[in-house]
Amino acid sequence: MAVLDILIYPDPRLKQVSKPVEQFDDALRAFVRNLEETLEAGPGGVGIAAPQVGRFERIVIVDVSCKPKIKHHGRLVLINPEITSREGTVIGREGCLSVPDYTGNVARAKFITLRARDEFGKAHEFHMERYEARAVQHEMDHLDGLLLLDRLVSRRDLFRRQVKESSPAKPHPE
Amino acid sequence: MKKWFMLILVGKDQPGIVAQITRALYEGECNLGEASMVRLGGNFTVMLMVQFAGDEQALDHLVGPICKSFNLRHHVDSIEGELLHHVEPDVRITVYGADRAGIVAEATGTLAEKGFNILNLESDVGGTAEDPIYIMTIEGVAEQGIEILEEALTKLAQDQGLETQLEPIDTLIG
Numbered sequence: 001m002a003v004l005d006i007l008i009y010p011d012p013r014l015k016q017v018s019k020p021v022e023q024f025d026d027a028l029r030a031f032v033r034n035l036e037e038t039l040e041a042g043p044g045g046v047g048i049a050a051p052q053v054g055r056f057e058r059i060v061i062v063d064v065s066c067k068p069k070i071k072h073h074g075r076l077v078l079i080n081p082e083i084t085s086r087e088g089t090v091i092g093r094e095g096c097l098s099v100p101d102y103t104g105n106v107a108r109a110k111f112i113t114l115r116a117r118d119e120f121g122k123a124h125e126f127h128m129e130r131y132e133a134r135a136v137q138h139e140m141d142h143l144d145g146l147l148l149l150d151r152l153v154s155r156r157d158l159f160r161r162q163v164k165e166s167s168p169a170k171p172h173p174e
Numbered sequence: 175m176k177k178w179f180m181l182i183l184v185g186k187d188q189p190g191i192v193a194q195i196t197r198a199l200y201e202g203e204c205n206l207g208e209a210s211m212v213r214l215g216g217n218f219t220v221m222l223m224v225q226f227a228g229d230e231q232a233l234d235h236l237v238g239p240i241c242k243s244f245n246l247r248h249h250v251d252s253i254e255g256e257l258l259h260h261v262e263p264d265v266r267i268t269v270y271g272a273d274r275a276g277i278v279a280e281a282t283g284t285l286a287e288k289g290f291n292i293l294n295l296e297s298d299v300g301g302t303a304e305d306p307i308y309i310m311t312i313e314g315v316a317e318q319g320i321e322i323l324e325e326a327l328t329k330l331a332q333d334q335g336l337e338t339q340l341e342p343i344d345t346l347i348g
Contacts, residue, residue, distance in 0.1 A: 047348040138348040
C-alpha cells in the first residue's frame with residue numbers, strides 16, 4: 001500500500017483522456033487499494049480519479065459517507081463508469097485535490113443513473129442524487145481530461161438557478 | 175523586491191479599458207494578482223492587485239495617461255498581497271425585495287450581530303423604473319453557526335418585508 005503523488009494543474013497530463021480498463025486482475029486491485037489510501041490521506045476529499053495520480057485508466061473512487069444526512073452508497077470503486085441518464089441541474093461549490101486553493105461553482109445533474117464495474121469486473125447500476133451524484137460527475141470528468149475549471153458558472157447565474165432550484169414545481173424522477 | 179498595490183479605477187464604461195490598462199501595466203513590468211472588474215450602474219469599476227517594483231507614485235504615472243484618455247479616476251494604495259490563502263465561505267445568503275434605502279444596512283447589520291463574516295457581496299437593482307427591486311447575494315463564514323443566522327434572517331424578512339434565503343455551501347473536494 002502506498003500514498004500516491006497527486007498531479008497538480010497546470011500539469012498537462014490532467015487534460016488527457018483516460019482509457020477503459022480491460023484487465024480486472026490483482027495488479028488492478030493493488031492499484032485501487034493505493035488509490036483508496038491516497039484519497040484517505042488527502043484533506044477532506046470525497047473522491048479521486050486514477051488520472052489524478054498519473055494512471056490514465058477509467059477508474060474512480062467515491063465515498064461521501066462522511067457527510068451527514070445525505071443519501072449515498074458508501075465507498076464505491078467505479079471502473080469504466082458510464083452515466084446512462086441525467087435529470088435536473090443543481091449548482092454547488094467544488095474544489096479539487098489537483099487544483100489547490102481554489103473553489104468554484106459548477107452545475108451538475110441532480111440525479112444520475114450510473115453503470116460501472118467494480119475491481120473484480122462485476123457490473124453494477126446505481127441511482128444517485130445530489131452530493132453523491134456531484135462527486136461522481138466531478139471524478140468522471142477527470143477521466144475525460146476535464147477539471148472544475150472547465151465548468152465554472154458565474155455568480156449571477158448562481159442566483160437565477162438557486163431560485164429555480166427552490167421552486168416547488170420540480171418533480172422527483174424516481 | 176516587488177510590492178503589492180491595489181489599483182482602483184472608476185469611470186464611464188467604454189470598450190478597451192481593461193485591455194489598455196493591463197497592457198500598460200504589463201509593459202511597465204507589473205504582475206497582476208486577483209481582480210474584481212464590474213459594471214455598476216453604467217460605470218466601469220476595477221479593483222486590481224498589482225505587483226510592482228516601484229512606488230505608488232511610479233505606478234500612478236504608469237496608468238495616468240490611459241486613465242486620462244478614458245476619463246477614468248484612479249487611486250493606488252500599498253497593500254499586503256496575501257495570495258493562495260483563500261478563506262472558504264460556508265453560507266450563501268440572498269436578500270431581495272422592493273428597492274428602498276436601508277436594505278443593505280439592515281441585512282448586513284443583522285448578519286454581523288450573529289457572527290457572519292462577509293467574503294463576497296454583489297447586488298443589483300432590477301425590475302422597472304417605477305418599481306425597482308434590490309437583489310443582493312452574499313457569501314461568507316457563519317462563525318457562530320448557521321441556525322442563529324437562519325433565525326435572524328427569518329425575523330429580518332418578517333420585519334422588513336424582504337425575501338431571504340440561506341443556503342449552506344458544502345464544498346465538495348474531489
